Amino acid sequence: MTTMTTAPAIQLKGISKAFGPVQANKDISISVQPGTIHGIIGENGAGKSTLMSILYGFYKADKGEIWIKGQHTQIPDSQAAIAAGIGMVFQHFKLVENFTVLENIILGAEDGALLRPSIAKARKELQHLAEEYGLNVDPDTLIENLSVGHQQRVEILKALYRQADILILDEPTGVLTPAEADQLFRILARLKEEGKTIILITHKLREIMDITDTVSVMRRGEMTATVKTSQTSPEELAELMVGRKVLLRVDKKPATPGDVVLEVENLQVIDEKGVERLKGIGLSVRAGEILGIAGVAGNGQSELLEVLGGICDATGTIRMNGTELPLTGKGAHGQSRRAAGIAHVPEDRQREGLIMDYSAWENTVFGYHRDPAIQKGFLMDNAAIQEEAQAKMDRFDVRPPHPKLAAKNFSGGNQQKIVLAREIERNPDLLLIGQPTRGVDIGAIEFIHQQIVNLRDQGKAILLVSVELDEILSLSDRIAVMFDGQIMGERMPDQTDEKELGLLMAGVVQTPDASLEKVVDQQFALQEEEREGTR
Amino acid sequence: MNKMPQWADVVLIPLISLLLAAILSALVILAIGENPWAAFKLMVDGALMRSAGWGYTLYYATNFMFTGLAVAVAFHARIFNIGGEGQAMFAGLGVAYVCLFIPWPHWSLALIGASVGAAVFGALWALIPAYLQAKRGSHIVITTIMFNFIAAALLNYMLVNVLRPPRSMDPATATFPEATHLPSFRDMFSTADNIMFRGAPANVTFFIALAACVLVWYLIWRTRLGYEIRAFGFSESGAKYAGISPVRITIIAMLISGALAGLMSVNTTMGESERLVLNSTEGAGFIGIAVALMGRNHPFGVFLAAILFGFLYQGGAELALWTNIPRELIVVIQALVILFTGALDNMVRMPLEKLFLSMRKGDA
Structure with missing residues (x-):
């Protein structure tokens, strides 16, 4: 190992930051070795984002020092961070939707008043980066026409184009399908091989275990531990995050489904812009079972919940305990749905x-x-x-x-x-529940899951929508996967796995063909081959 | 955690704002070569030290309570009703019709009748902008402003062409019958040897305004409708989730708002002039916005702010009468009060919040 002799890529010494009476960061020290992937894990509000914002120059620390590659560095703004070789990929991308990939990449880093030379230079550089790291994106496509996974690549390319050798990724997999997340991790591994340093901020234990070399745990503004990933376990990390022992698995008996409570047939929703959000879907939920709806956000799950909860109009048929419910007009609002025995825990608890x-x-x-x-x-x-x-x-x-x-x-x-x-x-007959644990601390997740299972055991029907595949797999008695306003298929949780569900979530219906992965990973596989060829 | 104690929010901030407005007003008066202290004394003397002064102050305050409540109720549903002026104007027609064309045996019955007339006409004038907002998405600020002008023009037409008594040169209705004349404060509070509120227009409508304050408080914080209005005001998406119809709440909140604004015309038309004249509202509909703003949309705050603006109106009139301070300058002073208590609220609030935060940090 050469890391003993080289200076750490990033060293934070005694960083403290308070917002009014709230101490967001308390005396945090951390040292990240170059060429490693360093995870930072912690619950919401533990201070991860504040710490990274300080590193990227959005906030100024009240106390403490930042050392980059052995140099004591002041980072008063993001320009200084970029100059120090730090690149940041935010959870919500900062891309101009109606600009091309190239235009986005040079935005803010143009060489002069005229665009043409910058674009030509960027195009060459981009080709080079694509070859080096397997980051293939068509440079002339508009951002709005790219998938979320590719948009994220553009963010990474933006950072690399600015000569970043330290990359910070804030909750990068929140918006990705499992397959896209896998691709991202392969890219990150590749970047690491090429000597880049990566800081990965996440609340997902599995990602930490899969990809990081070292992991730091934050709790209530303090850094509670930094350990080698190979020497820890998810259980230990969870305990460090929460401060007590946590049950990571849901404890539940097999379901004993009863009569059909909810029946949905040919449900169709067309939104104000004329886009078809639900394309005639059908499903049913029985008493005493949890039907989990898996899918990447924005594939019609929200609309399904809204129609059932009486928030948005639709066409088709919904029967509750055998009685048809109105889908438009006077009887189709939240009040009448509640009267029909439907309770609704909406996806967005703060807005709804x-x-x-x-x-x-x-x-x-x-x-x-x-x-x-x-x-x-x-x-x-x-x-x-x-x-x-x-x-x-x-x-x-x-x-x-x-x-x-x-x-x-x-x-x-x-x-x-x-x-x-x-x-x-x-005491509803049917509980609609969307993203039950989004933005919820690990400690409370355990409690919430238990409540849902208890309700099921009382013989209630539950329709669960979640973008967290782990949650769907561990809670559901039956799983339906949604993609592009349709139900791609139903699976039993003990007869499927993340891979199969991930493919369905990407709109790929399983065929007996062996080369399945290529369908989704096609591009990536091609790149791999190309690279092999060029060597 | 609230940033500062509630008493600071409700009492301290308006007081400091007022003080700042007073200081700036004093400078303005100084600049035109008058004595601000003498002017202030004259205002207090004229508006608060004699019962007749109070009689005017409370008369104006009655108007402002109604229009302030009107703005406040709508604002709880996050609807900005700028149309109080027009709604009160149109409601004047309701009062006139009720008083002129129904033979009332006693003023108390006439008061009830006129109040209903005013409320219905005011609500009707608010209904059209409310409907346009709820169903068509036309911005209610724009439509209510437009409806102020329409109401003024309509009132003009009605007074000149329909309600003006034959051979009268005055664009006004005939004087209302004797039986509809409301008891003034003078009638109510004077004894044989001690005449109070001489010549002042304050009348029994003041007590209706007080009752309206109490009723609005119950409506907003104790009834299901108030719960729905506030919920809708805080979050429209939340309201939809709960099955609260945005259309219904928009229309109901505006109807109540319009009715409250309309009630003001009982005070001016039936209580004071005893006939309907042009421009009987005298801008009170707009003052209502400032009153609601300063009163934090709370009925008790509206009550206090209405009294304050009543004082400014009456004190300003005294100034114009007894000093060389021109009438326009009094409008400037009123504007400064509105500016500081309303628009520049954050200028006072933010340093205060910081102060309280640092004090609390000191405790911890």
């Missing part, structure tokens, strides 16, 4: 499930506020609602247990518990 400015107690009746049981004459029986809210918050372990606190002051996990408490305790 909760009124963030309402106190917790007001939120515990949101959607059920017309229930005669909580009215007193012309007025709402606020005292009774508050009392019940307190009880609900105790039962669902919402912290802090203060009903008068505004919803926006709770953490993501506790907000989700408020929504769950409201919907589950209404």
Whole structure:
């Protein structure tokens, strides 16, 4: 190993940063060896993004030093970070949609007032980078016509074009299919081989275990541990993240499905722009089973939930316990769906499930506020609602247990518990639940999963939508995969695996053909071959 | 965690804003060569030290309470109703019709009738912009402003061509019948040897405005409808999820808002002039925006802000009467108050928030 003699690519010494009374980073020191992949893992709000923002010059640390390649470096802005060889790939891409790949790459790094020479130079450089790292993208395509995975490649290319040899990736797989994520990891491995240093920020334990050399764990603004990945386990990392032992697997008995509760036939949704979001799908959910809908975000799952929850209009048929529900007009809103026994934990709890400015107690009746049981004459029986809210918050372990606190002051996990408490305790026949653990800490995930399984065991039907394949696989009793507004197929969780589901999520229907992987990985495979050839 | 205690938000910020406005006003008065302290004393004397002054202050405050509540209710649904002026104008027609064409046996019944007339006409004038916003997406700020002009033109037409008594040269209705005359504060509070509120226009409508404040508070914070209005105001997507119809809430909130703005015309038309005249609203519909802004859209805040603006109106009139300070300058002072309490709110708020945060940090 030569790393003993070379200076660390990045060394942070005693970084502290406070926002008002909140200490986002507390005395953080970290040392990243060149040519390695270093993972930073931690729950939401643990301070990962703040730390990286300091490194990239978005925030200035209150205290502490940054050393890049053995040099004490000041990074007052992102220009300085780029000059120091740091490139950042954000979770939400910063690309101009109606520019070509080339135009995006030179944006901000043009050589002069005229574009032509810059573009010509970039084109040559891009070709070179593509060969070196297997980062193939057509330079003249508009960004809006690229898949998400390719857009991410453009972000990486942007950083490399600016001579970055330290790459920071913030939650890079959040928007990718499993196959795309695999491709990304292969690219990262290749970059590492070529001597680049990579910092990978994520909350997914599996990614850390798969690809990193070293991993640092953050909790509540502090760096709790830095360990060699080969010498740790997911269980240990989870414990370091949360501060206590965590059950990573869902504990559940086999399902005992009963009668069909929900039947959907030929459901079609066309949005305001005239795009067909649901292309005539059909499914059914039985009592006492969890139907998981897998798929990459934006393939119609949201619309499915919205139609069932009475938020958006559709055509087709929905039957609830054998009774047809209206899909347009007066009877097709949230109130009548609740009356039909459908409870809905929406995907976006901050925009839909909760009124963030309402106190917790007001939120515990949101959607059920017309229930005669909580009215007193012309007025709402606020005292009774508050009392019940307190009880609900105790039962669902919402912290802090203060009903008068505004919803926006709770953490993501506790907000989700408020929504769950409201919907589950209404004793619905069918629970729609979208992204139950998005933005939720590991500790609360365990609790939320248990609540969902408990509800199933009480004989309720559950329709689960999640982009986390792990979650779908561990919770569902049956899995349907959605792609482009259609259901690509149904599988039983014990008879399938991530690979098969990943292909379905990418719109590839399994055939007996052996060279399946090529269909998705075609481009990558070709590149590999090309590279082999050129050597 | 709130950034600062509620008392600071509700009391301290408006007070500091007022103080800043007062200082700047004093400088302006100084600049034209008058004595600001004397001017201030004159305003206080004229508006607050005599019962007649109070009679004017509270008369204006009554108008501002109604229009302030109107803006506040709509704003809880995040609808900006700029049309209070037009709604009050149109409601004047309702009051006039009720008073002129129905033979009322007693003023109390007439008051109820006129209030219903005013509320219905005001609500009707708000209904069209509300419908256009809810169904067609026409921006309600634009449409309500347009409806102010339409109401003014319509009122002009009605007074000149329809309601003007024959041979009258004045674009106004006939004086309302004796039975509809509302008791003024003078009628209510004077004793045989002590006449109070001499000549002042404040009348029984003031108590209706107080009742409206209480009722609006109940509506917003205690009823299901208020719950839905606020929920819709905070998050339209949230409202849709809960099955609250945006169309329904937009229209209902605007109907209530228009009705409240309309009630103002009971005070001006029935209580003061006892006939419908042109421009009876005197810009109170617009002052209502400032009142709601300063009162934080809370009925009690609206009540306090309405009294303050009543004081500014009456005190300003006194200034114009007794000093060389021109009428226009009084408008400048009122504008400064609106500017500081409304538009420049954050200028005071942000340093205060920082101060409280650092104080709290000191505690921890």
